[in-house]
Amino acid sequence: MGDHAAKAALFEAFASVGKALASGKRLELVDLLAQGERSVEALARAAGLGLTTASNHLQVLRQAGLVVTRRQGTKVFYRLAGTDVAALWALLRQVGSAHSAEVERARAAYLGPGDTEALTREQLRARLAAGEVTLIDVRPEQEYAAGHIPGALSVPLDELADRLAELPADGTVVAYCRGASCVLAHEAVRALAAHGRHAARLADGMLEWRLADLPVAV
């Protein structure tokens, strides 16, 4: 009947999923994995973690069922266990942004002043279809290769300053990156504006684009 122990066990099982989301380091890993699969070493480097530390965190994520692995040669590639995991990460972020003052403060401090022009996905699609904008993907090239918005040009943020010549001088350039809390597009817009270009950014990023089931090019 009202089996107390069984109920507690079920909620503890759900909590182990919550626990997986209870560390900033692990969330960084999830955020990276939402862009595509990666090896342990690549994840550790990208997240600035020690190898064993990264491996430990990945075990926690795996135990909770959020990620799965694939072995290729000596390397082990991790990826998210499903679209629903990406959706969970996106929703966690949204809830935090909507209700936590602490998140809002940290968001503003990291992303910078919210004065850059932002386009919704729908606006971007319309302006892309009309040929009114040049779209650039400012994530690292590897992430572009794992899937990007059709029509986007890969211009990693590092290379942006050197590759301004490739972008039309008079049109609007729209930058996008990983997702709603990714800093790359913000910085790209500021850099472009500093060079006198008219620039805007996609309000969120590739994560939300995929979740909206919009077409993805590879």
Next chain:
Amino acid sequence: MGDHAAKAALFEAFASVGKALASGKRLELVDLLAQGERSVEALARAAGLGLTTASNHLQVLRQAGLVVTRRQGTKVFYRLAGTDVAALWALLRQVGSAHSAEVERARAAYLGPGDTEALTREQLRARLAAGEVTLIDVRPEQEYAAGHIPGALSVPLDELADRLAELPADGTVVAYCRGASCVLAHEAVRALAAHGRHAARLADGMLEWRLADLPVAV
């Protein structure tokens, strides 16, 4: 620029939302709050927690922005900070059920054999509209009062055995409760079947009904 400390701070801020979801006890509180607001004492009693323990957990949830409070006289009522929080809880459960073997095991152990007939929301609406079924809400009366499916009769599980006379002997009775991992409807169906009634349950429950923006009676 690539301000490492600011990025870490933002992800830690998101993680504090994750931490709020990292305890089975807190998830029980969230599950209760998804049914409607309650006082601290009522929550502690319903979740089987010490008063100070419950208050502590509620502080964690509040700090993360998942719940908000309202004072009325000497009592403090807690409620979820928004629909998105309920959605987050529902999605966390779904992800756990989909990918974690541990969750599946605990779910089966708590909810019992999955042999009871389940209806989707759409099926239920159609059969209700056609007058083919009697719908009963087997949650505690207080939760029914805070909002229920239109046309449902309040028959808390405790009272079900004594109130069989109120239910048609030859029709189908459909029971529902809090949500997808709530045991009440499962037990109600088993109890009804044991008394020779034809019974089924709504596959999920009130939480998902609200999230689907279906009409709610009060």
Next chain:
DNA sequence: GAACTCCTCCATAAATCCTTGGAATAATGT
């Protein structure tokens, strides 16, 4: 099979979290 790469497992110390009782606070009633 020896050397090598990549990753996981284990042990440990530091940090953090959970639970619990008792004191403090806030609103209400006498």
Next chain:
DNA sequence: ACATTATTCCAAGGATTTATGGAGGAGTTC
């Protein structure tokens, strides 16, 4: 003012989690 009810704050122990080195396993190359 004082007592009462409902909740939060504080402190302390015990349990859990985290970061990090070093040992061990799996797969590849020679």
